[in-house]
Amino acid sequence: MLSLPAQPHLATLSRALAAELALxxxxxxxxxxxxxxxxxxxxxxxxxxxxHDIEQPAWARWTRLSLRVAxxxxxxxxxxxGDSVRVAPVSSPDQGIDGRxxxxxxxxxxxxxxxxxxLPGWLEGGHVAVTRLVDDTTTRRYQQxxxxxxxxxSPLKTLLLYPGHAPALPDEPRTLPGLNAAQQRAxxxxxxxxxxxxxxxxxxxxxxxxxxRLLLTLVADGVRPWALADSNAAVDHLAARxxxxxxxxxxxxxxxxxxxxxxxxxxxxRAARSPLAPALRTLEAEISRADHRARRPLYAERRxxxxxIRRQILDECTVVxxxxxxxxxxxxxxxxxxxxxxxxxTQAVEPAIWSVVPFIERLVLLGDPCQxxxxxxxxxxPLERSLLSRLLDGGxxxxxxxxxxxxxxxxxxxxxxxxxxxxRPHPSVADRxxxxxxxxxxxxxxxxxxxxxxxxxxxxxxxxxxxxxxxYNDGExxxxxxxxxxxxxxxxxxxxxxxxxxxxxxVARLRVQLVGVEVATVNxxxxxxKEVIVCSFVRANDTGELGFVADPRxxxxxxxxxxxxxxxxxxxxxxxxxxxxxxxxxxxxxxDETAWxxxxxxxxxxxxxx
Numbered sequence: 001m002l003s004l005p006a007q008p009h010l011a012t013l014s015r016a017l018a019a020e021l022a023l024x025x026x027x028x029x030x031x032x033x034x035x036x037x038x039x040x041x042x043x044x045x046x047x048x049x050x051x052h053d054i055e056q057p058a059w060a061r062w063t064r065l066s067l068r069v070a071x072x073x074x075x076x077x078x079x080x081x082g083d084s085v086r087v088a089p090v091s092s093p094d095q096g097i098d099g100r101x102x103x104x105x106x107x108x109x110x111x112x113x114x115x116x117x118x119l120p121g122w123l124e125g126g127h128v129a130v131t132r133l134v135d136d137t138t139t140r141r142y143q144q145x146x147x148x149x150x151x152x153x154s155p156l157k158t159l160l161l162y163p164g165h166a167p168a169l170p171d172e173p174r175t176l177p178g179l180n181a182a183q184q185r186a187x188x189x190x191x192x193x194x195x196x197x198x199x200x201x202x203x204x205x206x207x208x209x210x211x212x213r214l215l216l217t218l219v220a221d222g223v224r225p226w227a228l229a230d231s232n233a234a235v236d237h238l239a240a241r242x243x244x245x246x247x248x249x250x251x252x253x254x255x256x257x258x259x260x261x262x263x264x265x266x267x268x269x270r271a272a273r274s275p276l277a278p279a280l281r282t283l284e285a286e287i288s289r290a291d292h293r294a295r296r297p298l299y300a301e302r303r304x305x306x307x308x309i310r311r312q313i314l315d316e317c318t319v320v321x322x323x324x325x326x327x328x329x330x331x332x333x334x335x336x337x338x339x340x341x342x343x344x345x346t347q348a349v350e351p352a353i354w355s356v357v358p359f360i361e362r363l364v365l366l367g368d369p370c371q372x373x374x375x376x377x378x379x380x381x382p383l384e385r386s387l388l389s390r391l392l393d394g395g396x397x398x399x400x401x402x403x404x405x406x407x408x409x410x411x412x413x414x415x416x417x418x419x420x421x422x423x424r425p426h427p428s429v430a431d432r433x434x435x436x437x438x439x440x441x442x443x444x445x446x447x448x449x450x451x452x453x454x455x456x457x458x459x460x461x462x463x464x465x466x467x468x469x470x471x472y473n474d475g476e477x478x479x480x481x482x483x484x485x486x487x488x489x490x491x492x493x494x495x496x497x498x499x500x501x502x503x504x505x506x507v508a509r510l511r512v513q514l515v516g517v518e519v520a521t522v523n524x525x526x527x528x529x530k531e532v533i534v535c536s537f538v539r540a541n542d543t544g545e546l547g548f549v550a551d552p553r554x555x556x557x558x559x560x561x562x563x564x565x566x567x568x569x570x571x572x573x574x575x576x577x578x579x580x581x582x583x584x585x586x587x588x589x590x591x592d593e594t595a596w597x598x599x600x601x602x603x604x605x606x607x608x609x610x
Contacts, residue, residue: 013382018143024377025134048128049069050128064102064110065099065111081104083132089128154357157357160363174191177213179209182205187213198366199399201400202400202401203415204529212238214341215341218339219247224320227340228342230323233527239261248316250313251322252326252330267310274312277309342365342366346388350386365388405429407429408431412425413587414587451597452595454570455570456574457573460571470503470506475540475599476536480513500521501519502538531565532564535570537569537575541574550578552580555581555584568588
């Protein structure tokens with residue numbers, strides 16, 4: 001067990017990490033005790049699989065298992081490339097071999113296993129189950145990072161612990177091309193001499209545009225910054241945009257988790273284009289042909305050559321982009337950076353950001369405290385509060401980006417209580433409608449900007465999935481299916497429709513109904529956008545119980561993803577127990593007095609007789 005930092009706040013964070021990991025392990029153990037069908041429904045195990053192929057190079061210490069779903073069904077995304085997994089016989093789940101998923105698509109998956117000298121007999125002929133394991137690697141890195149930060153001393157560390165001493169924002173902003181007035185003020189804060197700067201970026205206000213402009217300016221000034229975020233998707237997006245702007249970006253991280261848009265920026269891809277790549281390929285060929293005794297000096301030579309290639313790539317690239325989890329591992333191996341820009345700062349647990357503090361002089365945090373914070377299982381855990389939110393509560397100034405480029409004026413108005421009058425649509429998006437898109441015909445649904453379908457009093461109530469303990473609502477599933485069907489018949493492209501629900505059980509059932517349309521949880525849609533968003537809020541009960549659905553930040557995320565049309569489906573009698581929902585309902589009727597419709601009215605009443 002790691003020792004605790006001496007600094008009280010850092011010690012609290014370390015204990016909070018341990019508590020969260022313990023809860024995750026307990027929940028995983030509970031799910032693993034369920035029958036196979038329930039583990040599949042819970043999303044921790046794939047459907048029964050068979051061995052399809054095997055690769056076991058004589059010169060390597062790893063074996064790649066290619067597995068195919070026995071029934072031909074598609075794999076669910078509860079297990080993903082990069083996850084640690086256990087492959088075990090269906091009949092004896094306590095047996096098994098551990099490895100890492102390296103590929104998953106359709107009904108086929110690949111698992112890499114190390115030090116498998118003999119292939120188990122049960123793997124060659126029987127049905128196997130692949131189950132996601134609890135991976136404590138990142139938690140351990142963050143705990144080690146807190147110890148490293150505890151031993152470190154700098155003005156940045158002092159500001160993070162005692163934010164009341166932060167300097168005021170600069171009076172004379174530095175003008176950068178291509179930015180609006182609010183972005184200019186934010187850029188001035190980021191480029192100031194302060195060790196710590198905060199930027200508040202509400203939905204659609206161009207945080208990525210601002211970050212790319214900041215990276216361009218910093219590189220031109222001779223600074224080699226880090227560009228970081230909590231999720232791989234956010235880092236991929238930022239890295240690809242920076243690359244398109246002409247910045248030499250190195251995208252660090254597991255290639256299994258990096259998307260296609262940033263694959264060409266990875267260390268592996270850049271190494272393959274290195275002038276030294278032919279020499280490395282020749283050496284690899286020699287290793288594959290050599291006997292066991294002759295390989296040891298060749299391994300040493302390969303290590304020396306790969307280190308040389310890595311140093312060359314680091315010298316050539318002016319920006320390093322990665323997730324905070326990857327940087328917790330890589331930071332000690334990288335040249336120290338003068339500055340780190342962190343996007344999605346409100347989604348990251350605080351220790352994630354502390355992991356880079358000993359290696360930088362200045363830190364810029366961008367995020368939105370009105371959207372979702374870190375995903376934490378244990379209520380009351382200090383990790384629920386992001387570092388950015390804590391610093392804002394401590395009185396640090398944070399210029400807000402004000403002009404948004406996503407939503408129409410009507411949809412923007414739904415967020416007025418959250419962001420105030422300064423938050424406004426750019427003229428280029430203010431009047432956009434769904435019917436402006438090619439091939440979309442005018443219907444009562446496509447001509448509006450917002451619609452609320454109220455299910456109160458209809459008996460369309462929530463239910464709990466016995467395996468996952470997650471909630472679903474069959475009546476709302478039927479309504480979502482009808483809404484999406486109307487949109488498709490009107491000519492809306494399925495790729496332009498997003499369906500959001502707060503509960504995984506509802507998402508799983510909607511995905512079965514809506515093939516070809518993206519369905520995801522609210523958390524998964526943060527940072528995303530679609531032309532149309534359909535929200536199913538699920539909760540419908542006699543007691544007004546809302547659980548985490550009552551979190552106004554979750555509602556802000558759900559209602560700020562749409563560009564042209566937002567459809568909300570929910571029981572107003574239940575949801576109005578939340579002031580945030582009540583405010584949204586009132587705002588929707590102010591925007592459009594016909595926005596409120598009852599499930600008792602046609603065409604929605606058809607679900608009541610089905």
